[in-house]
Amino acid sequence: MDRIRIVGGNKLNGTIPISGAKNAALPLMIAALLTDETLILDNVPRLADVAQLQRILGNHGVDIMAAGKRPGDHEYQGQTLHISAANIIDTTAPYDLVSKMRASFWVIAPLIARMKEARVSLPGGCAIGTRPVDLLIMALEKLGADIVIDGGYVVAKAPKGLTGAEIEFPKVTVSGTHVALMAATLADGTTVITNAACEPEIVDVADCLNKMGAKISGAGTTRIVIEGVKKLGAARHTVLPDRIETGTYAMAVAMTGGDVQLAGARPELLQSALDVLTEAGTTITPNNEGIRVTRNGAGINPVKVATAPFPGFPTDLQAQLMALMACAKGASHITETIFENRFMHVQELARFGARISLDGETAIIDGIPKLKGAPVMATDLRASVSLVIAALAAEGETMVNRIYHLDRGFERLEEKLSACGATIERISG
Template sequence: MDRIRIVGGAKLNGTIPISGAKNAALPLMIAGLLSEETLILDNVPRLADVAQLQRILGNHGVDIMSAGKRPGAREYQGQTLHISAADIIDTTAPYELVSRMRASFWVIAPLLARMHEARVSLPGGCAIGTRPVDLLIMALEKLGAEITIDGGYVIAKAPGGLKGATIEFPKVTVSGTHVAVMAATLARGTTVITNAACEPEILDVADCLNKMGARILGAGTPRIVVEGVVKLNGARHTVLPDRIETGTYAMAVTMTGGDVQLAGARPELLQSALDVLTQAGAVVAVNNEGIRVTRNGAGIRPVKVSTAPFPGFPTDLQAQLMALMACAGGASRITETIFENRFMHVQELARFGARISLDGETATIDGIARLRGAPVMATDLRASVSLVIAGLAAEGETMVNRVYHLDRGFERLEEKLSACGASIERISD
């Protein structure tokens, strides 16, 4: 099993290219099931989760052709996927595939909308809490689906097709919003979704669906209106840049000091996180190439932050901020409001010498002058990269074990960091 070895203490200087967003690429790939024509997606990141979803879609009979760099293409442009779901041969998504990645459960929406039936395994557990699918099922039932759960599978049928409806989510849900929008595109009549998630990835998927002939208004706001159409066409769409990767590298620069250009980053996708980094002592400058982050000489200042749905501070950057605050000059407080169990990185950060105390959903971090390298273990995707950030600034050597979590969400992490002067390498046993 691969490990990552880091020798801390080097400042980061140079350019880091930002990859396409995992959290948009996955639902965009799933949206390919809605049309029998080819959907072409550009700037898709090379990640373990993308490869896994390709296997899942292949199980339904989807042909996916992957193209890499083209002559003259910029080095960091992601892969291009040609997704063709002309013939869906199987409407079952089996447990052994769905259990490895929660987002794959979302295939239930396009299968039901287009084929009027689906049999999808309930997703497996998740390290960061239960993340139930009840709101997704509620949305599909509102659209007229008949749903039963049998033997760990959700069996959904809509013999005459789905019908437009009003869907009011009791709480903001990104996955529920994705599922409701995809299912409603082919439903008869109008669907109104209220208390919808406003994340940029929702808007990106809706933009792509509109290119395919869907009629979606209001994506990116709490009220989305979908006018159903009879069929969707093929289209070409470029995946938006990954705001979580952007924020992660911005925090790494703030942690180590230095001067890095985050090429292709879009500031409006993570303004709240950039504001927090400015409070912490980083200099954040927006330019034509993306975002430039510097911290030279200034110490790291403590901050108080609560995670919140977009446009608030993202839960997916909470672990990285905690690593950064471990070296702040004073006490910081971070409150996690989105997921339970999302503090599993605390005990691993403590191995570096970080002083963190937990009280319910709030962590208090008493900053210390210097962390010390240590052997640590990744527990989930975002927590694992917080250990990398800590290791970059720590004295001596850090060994991060179980890095398959990192490969799910960060493309070429070691390459991008070592190109900016970090002493980081992957060790394959």
């Protein structure tokens, strides 16, 4: 199993290109099931989760062609996928595929909308809390789907098709909003989603669906209106830049010091996180190429943060911020309000010498001047990169084990960091 070896102490200087957003690329790929024409997606990141979803879609009979490099392409530009779901030959998504990635459950929405039936295994994926699918099922039932759970599978039928409806989510749910949005595009009549998630990835998917011929308004607000259409067609869409990757590298620069240009980053996608970094003593400068991040000489200031749905501080950056605060001048408080059981990285950060205590949903981090390298283990996708951030600033050598979690969400992590002066290498086997 691959590991990553890091020797800490180097400042980061240079340019890091930001990849396409995993959290937009996955639902965009799934949206291709809504049409029998070809959907072309540009700037798709090369990630383990993307490859896994290609296998899942292939199981339904979807043809996916990854275009080769073109003259003038930069090595970090994402891949272009041509996705054709002209003939869906199987409406079952089996356990052995879905269990590896939670987002793959979302195929239930386009399958029931277009094929009028779906049989999808209950999902697996990250080990952070329960994250049940009850709100997704509720949304599909409101649209007229008849749903039973049988032998670990969600079996959905709508022989006469779906019908527009009012869907009010009792709590903000990104996955529920994605599922309701996709299913409603082909429903008969108008659907109104209230208490919808406002994440930029929702907006990106809605923009793409509109290019395919959907009639969606209000994406990015808490009220989305979808007028159902009979059919969707071909389109070409570029995946927006990954705000979580942007925030992660910004925190790595804040941790080590230095001066890095995050090429292609869009500040409006993560303003709350950038505000926290500024408060912590980092200089953030948006420019025409993206975002420049610098921290020269000044120490790290402690902060008090609670995670919240967009536009609040993202839960997917909570672990990275905790690593940064391990070396702050004073005590920081980070409260996790989105997912229970999302502090698994605390005991691994403690192996570096970090002083972190838990009080319910709040972690109190007492900053220390220097972390020490240690062997550590990745626990989930976002938490694992917090260990990399800690290791970049720690004295001595760190070995990060079980890095398949990192490969799910970060494209060419070690290449991007080593290009900016980090001593980091992947050890295979």
